[in-house]
Amino acid sequence: MIEIYYIEDDRNIAAVVRDYLEQKGFGVSVYATIASAKEAFQKRVPGLVLVDWNMPDGQGDAFCRFIRSHWNDLPLIFLTVRDDSRDVISGFQNGADDYVVKPFELDVLYSRICALLRRAGNVSEQYLSCDLISLDQSRMMVFCEGEEISLSQMEYQLLLLLLKNKGKTVTRDRLLQSVWDMNGSFVNDNTLTVTMKRLREKLKSPSCLKTVRSFGYRMEESECIKEKN
Incomplete structure (x- = not known):
């Protein structure tokens, strides 16, 4: 089962998306802040990440940079409340693979996730971690507290x-x-x-x-x- 980390501070939206994706066979963990998501990454790297653009403790582009600095091939989709070209460009510049505009249809999100996973596969298996230590088997790189x-x-x-x-x-x-x-x-x-x-x-x-x-x-x-x- 592929695990998805969903970074979303709206509990109602998060619950609907999580229930839908779990019915489709994914494991979904929801995090209401970027800080809590970063802590989760210390324990386990998921197969795909969904990131809401506006979070209470930061914006999605900064979190994209954090992910790409440690897990270069991890599939990442950001969610934005409007089709703003500045948000879209910033997201792609900082490492996002795709984006979906809110409000979105659940089947549209699902199709985007499936398309991205078909291209990338389940890359989470190449990443190993324990506490603040992480290892990228594909690139043979090791990080400790964010430092290579x-x-x-x-x-x-x-x-x-x-x-x-x-x-x-x-x-x-x-x-x-x-x-x-x-x-x-x-x-x-x-x-x-x-x-x-x-x-x-x-x-x-x-x-x-x-x-x-x-x-x-x-x-x-x-x-x-x-x-x-």
Whole structure:
């Protein structure tokens, strides 16, 4: 099931759109502010985003820029109350893929969503995240607190494996076999410890990267992030 994030402060409109799209087989999460939507992105990247142009804490073009700075291929449609060329141009300049004018027919919105997903596919699978750390598998890029982080090949592969298994403890043996042995590099256990230390330093010692003593490591969202979402 493809998940949609709908950023909309009008509860009545949001409820109607959400119910309709859920009947069509989508999962829909509604956020009444841009700030709450940004917090949700820290936990999970959706398959598509609907952004209302006028929000109580900002405008849609700024949110488009935020999305494109982290998730370049994520399908994005903005909604505007009028067919204003300035809004349309600004939306496309800042990364929107399409727009729909309010008031709109639900089947029109649905057809736009389907058309965009046919072109883009479900790109959410290429994005992995935990707390303020995000990884783009397609571009092989890592971000921490919005800043791009330069990692070595082994550091990147180590983080990738941990994020793919978020919430699960990955043993030291599995990490050594998957990250090093698969690349033809046979190393001792200390190499993993040193690489993990460097990775932690580059990621600003994140609380979501846990050490399971004498066993392995685990990526797990912090309690404060869980509560916000």
